[in-house]
Amino acid sequence: xxxxxxxxxxxxxxxxxxxxxxxxxxxxxxxxxxxxxxxxxxxxxxxxxxxxxxxxxxxxxxxxxxxxxxxxxxxxxxxxxxxxxxxxxxxxxxxxxxxxxxxxxxxxxxxxxxxxxxxxxxxxxxxxxxxxxxxxxxxxxxxxxxxxxxxxxxxxxxxxxxxxxxxxxxxxxxxxxxxxxxxxxxxxxxxxxxxxxxxxxxxxxxxxxxxxxxxxxxxxxxxxxxxxxxxxxxxxxxxxxxxxxxxxxxxxxxxxxxxxxxxxxxxxxxxxxxxxxxx
Ligand code: MG
Numbered sequence: 001x002x003x004x005x006x007x008x009x010x011x012x013x014x015x016x017x018x019x020x021x022x023x024x025x026x027x028x029x030x031x032x033x034x035x036x037x038x039x040x041x042x043x044x045x046x047x048x049x050x051x052x053x054x055x056x057x058x059x060x061x062x063x064x065x066x067x068x069x070x071x072x073x074x075x076x077x078x079x080x081x082x083x084x085x086x087x088x089x090x091x092x093x094x095x096x097x098x099x100x101x102x103x104x105x106x107x108x109x110x111x112x113x114x115x116x117x118x119x120x121x122x123x124x125x126x127x128x129x130x131x132x133x134x135x136x137x138x139x140x141x142x143x144x145x146x147x148x149x150x151x152x153x154x155x156x157x158x159x160x161x162x163x164x165x166x167x168x169x170x171x172x173x174x175x176x177x178x179x180x181x182x183x184x185x186x187x188x189x190x191x192x193x194x195x196x197x198x199x200x201x202x203x204x205x206x207x208x209x210x211x212x213x214x215x216x217x218x219x220x221x222x223x224x225x226x227x228x229x230x231x232x233x234x235x236x237x238x239x240x241x242x243x244x245x246x247x248x249x250x251x252x253x254x255x256x257x258x259x260x261x262x263x264x265x266x267x268x269x270x271x272x273x274x275x276x277x278x279x
Pocket of ligand 1: 048229
């Protein structure tokens with residue numbers, strides 16, 4: 001059986017310390033959460049950054065750089081930096097969103113579609129996807145194509161068919177995020193039915209649907225994502241005390257289902273990422 005990649009999205013843009021005191025804000029806290037997740041069995045860590053004082057999501061390059069360097073020193077995990085551009089405003093949004101790519105992490109997220117997300121609009125206009133794909137290719141960074149709904153999948157497939165990605169393209173299906181597709185078993189089956197054949201793919205589920213969605217992902221041959229970006233509870237009314245604790249749940253799930261958790265080097269092989277010392 002193929003090995004299962006566990007990604008840990010350790011901070012995201014939404015959760016606060018008021019919701020769960022273990023949510024990391026500073027680069028040191030974010031890096032420690034990532035390294036802890038790696039030690040627990042995650043082979044990829046997905047990173048947003050926060051204003052260290054306020055915890056408000058931001059996209060300051062020096063914060064990405066510090067987190068990136070601290071994780072690199074700490075473990076062999078694949079680093080996946082977001083390009084969702086939290087709080088970037090103004091004229092030059094595309095260029096600013098793509099700044100983390102220049103750090104040459106193994107992976108950057110690439111959102112293809114626009115949608116309502118909480119009380120804001122998550123804007124990914126038609127020119128964004130091709131521009132981001134081109135820049136990531138220049139820097140030898142694997143895009144993790146995030147889709148939040150069926151129409152996003154169609155957009156992703158169009159870009160794949162246009163040859164914008166190195167093989168294999170890698171898709172993350174975000175279930176129950178914002179006003180995207182609801183996280184139900186039927187919806188996940190439908191989304192899986194839309195995937196191009198023979199590519200690696202992963203699933204996340206928001207809130208209480210995290211565990212059901214990653215379980216289904218495993219059963220259907222996919223990879224899985226957990227972490228505070230998606231869920232801060234161990235079970236109803238019980239907060240997680242770390243990202244590593246939920247990674248441990250995922251590891252035990254895979255093992256109980258007679259699967260095998262991918263190491264970082266396994267994940268590199270599955271995703272076609274060469275081990276590059278400049279990375
Ligand atoms: Mg993210």
